[in-house]
Amino acid sequence: MTGGHGVGGRIGYVPLSPDLSVPGDRRRFPRYAAARGIDVDLVKDWEGLSLVVLSSEADITRWVGAPPETGLILDLPDAFLDERRTPRSLTRGFAKWMAGPLSRPVLDHRRAAVRLIQRADAVVCSTPEQADKLERFTGNAHVVLDLHGEVEPLAPRSAAGDGRLEVVWEGMHTTLVAIEQVLPALRRLSTPSGLTLHLVTDLRSPRFMNRFGVREVAEIVAAWGIEVRVHEWSVRNLRNVAMAADLAIVPVELDDPYTVGKPENRMRIFWRLGLPVVVSDTPSHRRAMNVAGLSDQALCTTADDWMEALGRYAEDHELRSVDGEMGHVAALGPYGDPTVLAGWDGVLSSLGVL
Numbered sequence: 242m243t244g245g246h247g248v249g250g251r252i253g254y255v256p257l258s259p260d261l262s263v264p265g266d267r268r269r270f271p272r273y274a275a276a277r278g279i280d281v282d283l284v285k286d287w288e289g290l291s292l293v294v295l296s297s298e299a300d301i302t303r304w305v306g307a308p309p310e311t312g313l314i315l316d317l318p319d320a321f322l323d324e325r326r327t328p329r330s331l332t333r334g335f336a337k338w339m340a341g342p343l344s345r346p347v348l349d350h351r352r353a354a355v356r357l358i359q360r361a362d363a364v365v366c367s368t369p370e371q372a373d374k375l376e377r378f379t380g381n382a383h384v385v386l387d388l389h390g391e392v393e394p395l396a397p398r399s400a401a402g403d404g405r406l407e408v409v410w411e412g413m414h415t416t417l418v419a420i421e422q423v424l425p426a427l428r429r430l431s432t433p434s435g436l437t438l439h440l441v442t443d444l445r446s447p448r449f450m451n452r453f454g455v456r457e458v459a460e461i462v463a464a465w466g467i468e469v470r471v472h473e474w475s476v477r478n479l480r481n482v483a484m485a486a487d488l489a490i491v492p493v494e495l496d497d498p499y500t501v502g503k504p505e506n507r508m509r510i511f512w513r514l515g516l517p518v519v520v521s522d523t524p525s526h527r528r529a530m531n532v533a534g535l536s537d538q539a540l541c542t543t544a545d546d547w548m549e550a551l552g553r554y555a556e557d558h559e560l561r562s563v564d565g566e567m568g569h570v571a572a573l574g575p576y577g578d579p580t581v582l583a584g585w586d587g588v589l590s591s592l593g594v595l
Contacts, residue, residue: 250291253284255299268387273585287311315361320502367504385584397515397565404434409486411441419492426547483514491520505529512568533571
């Protein structure tokens with residue numbers, strides 16, 4: 242990019258979904274632009290634009306060739322640089338070409354993506370750890386979490402209830418496997434007075450390329466040995482389920498650097514909804530606990546950790562209330578949308594747009 246881009250120039254956005262319906266569109270740059278009153282065009286090329294924000298579905302083979310006078314902001318909210326080389330990652334360049342995002346097949350998708358990072362004038366990620374790694378390829382990396390204004394806050398609840406434990410998890414069907422590490426603890430807790438695990442997710446789970454080999458999520462979880470209720474993901478359903486829940490869980494696969502590198506966004510959502518959260522021990526989750534002033538007793542590495550943490554919350558409704566309140570304050574304060582909006586302000590300011 243040569244020179245600054247004034248606010249009068251046209252700004253484009255290459256979306257994850259054509260109708261901006263997926264969370265990555267609703268909670269990131271388009272929501273920021275709407276909040277700041279910035280006009281943005283949904284685009285497929287750079288003609289007539291002074292600045293373009295690229296989602297991870299942008300055609301990396303095309304946009305790496307954008308002219309220098311067109312500013313590029315690349316939004317990479319996941320732990321892209323931590324992904325292991327697996328058959329799935331090694332064939333991504335071909336799969337994305339088959340599915341549509343890429344205009345031609347790419348033998349090494351990671352290398353092609355790094356080239357786009359090097360071309361971009363600013364790169365946005367979700368964790369300080371990712372920003373540090375991006376510094377190998379860019380001198381202008383920014384950490385910006387998701388905007389959660391679409392999730393109306395719920396005040397923490399303090400009722401003791403009837404002894405039955407209502408646990409909620411939310412996420413994409415591809416991350417259901419992470420719950421398996423929590424199942425021994427959930428099975429043990431379900432015996433004394435009852436437990437229900439609520440899954441707010443997709444009702445169907447494609448197994449190949451996120452499109453083919455579809456299975457019903459209810460069939461996948463039927464063998465888990467506990468009572469499970471599957472709720473189709475929507476903001477309304479998530480809020481309604483959270484309203485009747487006692488606590489939330491956010492497990493991740495600790496042997497996978499990609500999932501370990503994810504940000505604390507799901508913790509923030511549950512805290513926003515007034516719930517205490519038991520999570521896997523990752524850098525982002527530990528950082529969030531520190532921000533909220535909570536102890537590390539809800540950070541789990543082993544099956545025993547999950548049993549102890551969930552057991553404490555199951556037995557002590559007052560602890561659930563206090564921790565839910567502390568998380569809630571953090572979600573609306575240091576983790577609130579004003580802080581996140583300021584992060585995007587910083588991205589644009591670094592390019593001379595604001």
